[in-house]
Each structure stands twice: as structure tokens, then as C-alpha cells.
Amino acid sequence: MTKAIVFDLGAVLIDWNPHHLYKQLFASEDEMKYFLSNITTMDWNEEQDMGRSLQEGTDILVAQHPEHEANIRAYYGRWEEMLGGVIEGTEKIFQQLKASGKYEMLALSNWSAETFVIAQERYEVLNQFDGVVVSGIEKTRKPFPEFYQIMLDRYQLKPEECLFIDDNLRNVKAAEAMGIPSILFVGAEELGGELRERGIL
Numbered sequence: 685m686t687k688a689i690v691f692d693l694g695a696v697l698i699d700w701n702p703h704h705l706y707k708q709l710f711a712s713e714d715e716m717k718y719f720l721s722n723i724t725t726m727d728w729n730e731e732q733d734m735g736r737s738l739q740e741g742t743d744i745l746v747a748q749h750p751e752h753e754a755n756i757r758a759y760y761g762r763w764e765e766m767l768g769g770v771i772e773g774t775e776k777i778f779q780q781l782k783a784s785g786k787y788e789m790l791a792l793s794n795w796s797a798e799t800f801v802i803a804q805e806r807y808e809v810l811n812q813f814d815g816v817v818v819s820g821i822e823k824t825r826k827p828f829p830e831f832y833q834i835m836l837d838r839y840q841l842k843p844e845e846c847l848f849i850d851d852n853l854r855n856v857k858a859a860e861a862m863g864i865p866s867i868l869f870v871g872a873e874e875l876g877g878e879l880r881e882r883g884i885l
Contacts, residue, residue, distance in 0.1 A: 723745070777823050
């Protein structure tokens, strides 16, 4: 029996995307994609998600790529411009599930502790969860099993009592390997259909 619905946040509930910022800074999409894929890489970003300070992460990357200093410093200096708002379809689903009173509403997110507080101030929905587990605070992240285990232990849940929603297949597979039923998020409409099929919504 499902007791808890567990949401990833970025690109599921909150439209966070570096493209929102960097399309303003690069003359061509190819240049932007090269920078985001080869300079401010996902591996680099995930170190901040695991608790490394934004300042340290920025300084390390500037030392490695001094020719890109201005655009590297913009990553966190203008981080708020990467926020495109709440994904309305997902928020509607969240509110329906919350209003039903049937489920514990949780969030499990790879997110820097320093930037998460900014998003919390901006988007009220982030304060409506029954619990939020943030990688930057816990110093570990998806897809590491211990991060999922923190959530299970903290909210006294068994894996099979959760339903996890994430847009990253890597994270979904890691959850499923722990016995947590999961949905790969591709869009709010598809999510709604999947939840109805499962009798959740």
C-alpha cells in the first residue's frame, strides 16, 4: 500500500534549467551547449549538490578554465535566472494528492543547500511538503543508496510504501534497486495518466 509520494524537484516540480540563463550569454546554441556539457558539467554541479560550497566549486572551475571565468561565475552569481517557475501541471497533481489526505508528501532532491533556500523563498509549494530531504544538507545524493535510506529512516517508511517520481533514469533505477516503486517523469500529463492507472490519483 502506498503511504508516501516522493517527488524530485528540479525539472519535475520546479523548472530549473541553466539554458534559461545561458541563452542570454552565448551568441549561439552550439556554444552554450558546449559550455554546459564540457565546462559546467553535471559532475561538477553535483559536487555542490553534495555540500561543496558554491564559492569553492566556482574557484576550482575558474582555475581549470580561466578563459571562461565570466560565464563560470555567472552560474551561481546569476543562478536565480535559471529558474523558470513552477511546472503548473505537476503542481496541480501535487495539490490534488495533498488535498486527498491519503499520502505523506515528500521531496528527495539533489540540490545545493545554498541555492535551495532561495527557491524555498520564491516558491511556496516547496514549503507545503510533509518532509524534504536535500542532498546539500545531507552531504550525499541520488543515486547513492544511503540518500534514499535517509528518507526511509527519517519518515519510518518501507521501500514498498513509497512511490518515487524523478526525471533522471539513473535515479529511478537506483530507487527501484532498493525496492522503491518509481515513475520516470517525462511530463505532467504523462505523470497524471500513470498515477490514475495505479489508482493513486
